[in-house]
Amino acid sequence: MKTGELVRLRALERDDVARMHGWFNDPEITRFLGYSFPFSVDAEMQWYDNLQDPKKRDKVLGIVDRETGTHIGNVGLHNIDWVSAHAEVGITIGDKRYWSRGYGSDAMDVILSYAFSKMNLHRVYLRVYDFNLRAIRSYEKCGFVREGVQRDDYYCDGAYHDTVIMGILREEYLNTGT
Amino acid sequence: MEGVLTRLRGVEESDAPLLHAWDNDPEIRAALDVVFPVTISSTTEYIREITGSRDGVLFIVSDRETEAPIGFTTLYDIDWIARKAEFGIIIGDKRYWSRGYGTDAALATLSFAFEDLGLHRVYLSTYSYHPRAIRVCEKCGFVREGVMRKARYHHGAYHDVVLMGILYDEFAAHRGRPP
Known part of the structure; x- marks a missing residue:
């Protein structure tokens, strides 16, 4: 897998689960991901174990700061459709020390390169809530x-919010010259 | 549930051969997110799953006049939050295509x-090569x-995949209008 300028991607290990359990119970993070009830380390471990099934159409990798080796987030391809050759990308x-510093865009570039050049997908798409302007800007930067x-698609903090759908095709990615 | 032309009832396991035949008809499956052949056992399993759940429902649509089953509608992935x-x-x-039965059942x-x-x-996705479905949905609001x-x-x-959605207030306003 190609390495980014700031990050590299690696497989998730069992030791990462406790760290992820902290992230995915943090309301400042989960409001961007969709509703979930608070969940246990066991539930997170079960999620991790399910991910190891090679038949599963979700592949999730850890994002690591190249300089320090710190595991700072995850990026994954979900709902992989091998016939229509597309997948949904999700990134967290x-x-938070790595927010708004280009690490997310860099990780997105690595996973897009992998999706198009290694997995032979032809389209990658994502869903993002309308109030997540930081993410939308970063996705536009990625092409x-x-x-x-999708109007009123998400309920959060007492109100309905829209979900924005964004997509990128292989030829568009290759033409951005990254 | 009753429409003007159609009646809706809950699916039964005994409807499996019906659904199985429709799901394997090339003209019909073009509208569905299926590519591989659908087996009778996977159809039965699906019926069991959806009837055993409160997060989805599948209705058999029948012609009110003849009682003949002519299709199905479904609400699935219900998100209660x-x-x-x-x-x-x-x-x-197919004898019931383009005669208002789909719109009525929808x-x-x-x-x-x-x-x-x-x-x-309520939302759905359909395909750009399937204008009949898009028209039915637009007619419903x-x-x-x-x-x-x-x-x-x-x-x-x-x-292309076309995304469509309708909110409750839109449905209520739409239904007040003459067809």
Whole structure:
């Protein structure tokens, strides 16, 4: 797998689960991911174990700061459709010290390169909530195009919010010259 | 549930051969997110799963006049927190295509979604090469919310996936209008 300028991606290990359990119970992070009830380390471990099933159509990798080796977040391809050759990408920078510093965009570039050049996918898409402007800006920087808005699709903090759908095709990614 | 032309009832395991035949008809499966052949056992399993769950429902649509089953509608992936569900409809008996039966069954299903389940939003995705479905949804008041470019491979080419959605207040306003 190619290495980014700031990050590299690696397989998740059991030792990472406790760290991820902290991220995915933090409301400041989960409000960007969709509703979930507070969940246990056991539930997180079960999620991890399910991920090891090679038939599963989700592949999730850890994002590591190249300089320090710190595991700072995850990026994954979900709902992989081998016939239509597309997948949904999801990304979380769990370590907030790395927010707004280009680490997410760098990790996204690595996973897009992997999706198109190694997995032979032809399209990658994502869903992002309308209030997550930091993420939308970063996805646009990566070359994603806004394809639609699902109105009142998400309920959070007492109100309905829209979900924005963004997509990028292989030829668009290759033409950005990254 | 009753429409003007159609009646909706819950699916039974004994409906499996019917659904199985529709799901394997090339003209019908073009509208579905299926590529591999559908087996009778996977159909039965699906019926068991959806009837045993409160997060989805599948209705058999019949002609009110003859009682003949002509298709199905479904609400699935119900999200009780966002109060939304995904909608699907198949009119399997092709003699009933383009005669208003699909729209009638869709409206009865939407009425169940909004007025019985109390949902806030119903959405669906369909394919750009399937204008009949898009027309039925527009007639029911669905709004086009987006186009996922080249997201479906079918008959040797990539096609767009069309996203549509309807909110409860839109459905209520729409239904007040003459057809």
